[in-house]
Amino acid sequence: MPTSFYNTLHHRLEDFVPMHPGPDPADAIKGSQIGIYSCGPTVYDYAHIGNFRAFLFADVLRRYLELRGAHVTHVMNMTDVGHMTDDQLADGAGRDKLEVAVEKMKENKKQGKAQIENPNDPFAVADFFAQAFLQDARLLGLGVVADYDAASTDESKERIIPRPTRHIPEFISMIETLIARGHAYIGADGVVYYDIRSFPAYGKLSGNSLEQLSHGAGGRTNEQAAKKHPADFFLWKPDRHHLMRWPSPWGDGYPGWHIECSVMSMRALGQSFDLHTGGEDNIHPHHECEIAQSEGATGKPFVKYWMHTRHLMVNGEKMSKSKGNFFTIRDLTARGFDPVVIRWGLISTRYREPLNFTIQGLYEAAAAITTLRDLAEKLTAAVAAVDEAAGEGDFSSPGTTSAPLHELVLEPADQQMLTEFNLAMDDDLNVSGALAALFTWANPLHKQKKLAYRQARSALQSLKKVDHVLGVVFVDLQALPQDRQRQVEDLVQKRTAARQQKDFAAGDMIRKQLLSLGVEVKDTPAGTTWRSRLAPEKLSQ
RNA sequence: GGCCGGAUGCCCGAGUGGACUAAGGGAGCGGAUUGCAAAUCCGCGAUUCGUGGGUUCGAAUCCCACUCCGGCCUCCA
Structure with a gap:
């Protein structure tokens, strides 16, 4: 049963074979080294549930590969360079988003609800929302943030969750490389542009041709005299008045919004790596441009598998502030939903289907999780009773038991559940199907009045395995104040x-x-x- | 205009040619249990898979047409 994922690059389901496979030819994932880069949040505001759907999808992918025995290096950026608000003039016109955030902060301060000391400092504003994001992400159990928290040095943290403002010189050096290799040029307006005609594969990811892009009926690829092709995108824009700006060979200014992911991903994962994830809106132009930049600079294939999640709807409509269906994590926890419920609500629908998020759905999630947690409690109690009598200590914390968890031989029913769970997950992360396997297994256990020790121990171990992916059973709930x-x-x-x-x-x-x-x-x-x-x-x- | 998805019971959501008399979850209903609840147990619920054709011995699954919904096409996860 091969593990297959839908690869946006080739618009089809493909067997997943890691670039650095494990030693077992029958199971290349076990023992493999896998690099994943996920497009993370921008920190101009609190992240909303739609953003988190994308981050959680990457988290499920990563956790599933771990369950299968892979050593995963997961990297997610946190974009703190202000990009532009205005989509009519795509090449960096309009207002800087951080500038808008700064304005909002200043307004808050005036109204007495100051959130930071100096709202004029864009770095401080970015940092404020970066911290807020990390808090929310911890609540939802993002593994990449756990890695970040566990990292002992600033440099290792920076590899796991990099921030663009800390890598500007590396951006400049990649832009220089692109110019040297004939993939970029300085326009008549002094802006450095990527020359998409120098990279014939441009458009492959989104299924666009250069022809279509230049005649985009959206009318958004504005003709600019300074550019060679209307879809050329900027790499560096000199602007002495920009809020955040850095010195460069092309004058003080700021980087384009695609270069950061090319630089930071390759910095942490090497010039070629396995998986790159993001929301469907990233496909074009962001990931298209990343490929052009990265492969243009290195001459090597950039990413083997591109995976994108569909957008989230709320009550059947696009989420927007004006419709009042705009939720952040803190909105929902303040209403009394435990973060595990939000996590379940966002991961239980397969990532490539559009997800219609509803409050009703959260109640359903709570009921489902409660069932599993009750079962876990029952199993734990059954195991603990015997272990205590035998003086074996607490089973729930690995390392204290005389028989390490991973050495347990699982009962056939448990083995079958895990096989079915994996089978569904192998089918392009079919979480709904995997959950069906889990509940089908859980029901008879629930009904059984008395559990034999062996059975309880094996079942508990199995539930822990699948919960490594789900992350809702063996985690602490929010404590009451x-x-x-x-x-x-x-x-x-x-x-x-x-x-x-x-x-x-x-x-x-x-x-x-x-x-x-x-x-x-x-x-x-x-x-x-x-x-x-x-x-x-x-x-x- | 171009490209890409989707439509399954009251709701969410698997299933992509025969084990489908359609998984699983939620909500509901009847009964057991309970002071009443919660939890648990027993039982009930789509002859049907957006609509209309077609292919096939056989279709939710393949083909064609249509209807509706959504996304992307340089803000966006």
């Missing part, structure tokens, strides 16, 4: 007291109160327990 926790415990006690006196009306009232605090109680023969809900109380009509 201290004061809220005390309030909850107090209420639970009051309820227990009321119930002991058979005052069920009072008890039920308190249960409702707890529900509105995001907490549900469970009465068992052993007593009352409570836990946080993954989704807020549904407003009843």
Whole structure:
């Protein structure tokens, strides 16, 4: 069963074979070294769920390859160079986006809701939103950010999540190379342009020909006397008045918005690497231009597999601020949805299908995750009971058990589930199909009253494996704030007291109160327990 | 105008020629359990896959036409 992905470069499903395969000829992914570069966020504002769909798709890809035994080096940029807002004059007219962000910050400061010390400093503004992004990404469990946090030096962090403003000299040097190799020229206006006619493959990724591009009916490839071809794009633009600017051989100015990914990806992953991901809007022009730049500069094939995710819709419409269907991660967590729910909502639809995001969908996600977490709890308890008796210690933390997890021989049912899960994932990351395999497996376990130790241990191990990809079961939920926790415990006690006196009306009232605090109680023969809900109380009509 | 996707039950969403009397999740309904809940258990629900043709022994799956929806074509994940 070959692993296949849809490669945008060739517009078809292709078997995935890593450039640096593992030792086993029957399974090239196991033990392979795989480089992935993902187009990351721009840090002019808070990232929204649409952005995160793209980042999470890359995360699922990366985690699945890890599950298959690959050593993945995952790189994601964070664009902090201000690019332009105006699409009518594509070659860098209009206002700088960071300039807009700076204005907004200044306005906030005036209104007393200052977010940073000096809102005039574009670097500080970019840094503010970069930190906000990292926070959101941690909540959603992006592996690349975990790598970043675990990295011990600034340089290693910079390889994992590079920031363009820290690599300007490298951009300049690549532009010089492109000029030297005849792929770039200085226009009559002093701007350095890429000469797309020097790179005949330009347009391959999006299925465009140069002919079509020059006659684009969108009318957006504006004729400019300074350029040789209307679709030539700029690499460096001298502009002494630009907010962020750096010295260069072509005058003080700023880089084009494609060069950063060419430079930073090759810097971390080498001149040729396996996978490059992004949103579908990146295909043209961004990735098209990246290929032209990178291959123009090195003369080598740049990326083997290009993967792009479809855009996200909200309630059947394009997400936009004016329609009121624009969500950030903090919007949703503030409403009481746990980040795991958001993660599930964004990954459970296959990346190449358009995703219609709804609040209803988040409730469904919460229900599905709760089922799996309940099962995990049951399995863990069954295993812990025996381990404790045998003095084997805590199974849930690897390394403390006498039998390391990876040496376990799995039960046939578990093995079958993993096989089916992988089969679906091998089919261009069919997450929905993979989840079906998981639930089909989970249901009988749920129903089973008593679990044998062997069975529970094997099942737990299997669930952990698939959760390496899903990242929603064996992760901590958002903790209640201290004061809220005390309030909850107090209420639970009051309820227990009321119930002991058979005052069920009072008890039920308190249960409702707890529900509105995001907490549900469970009465068992052993007593009352409570836990946080993954989704807020549904407003009843 | 060019290029590219999509349409499956109440909702989300697999399935791309025969094991489909269509996976899985959610919501719903009836019953068991419960002080009532939650969780769990048992049971129920698409003779049908946007519409119309065609190919085939056989189609959700292939072909043609049509309708509708969405994306990209130098802001965008």
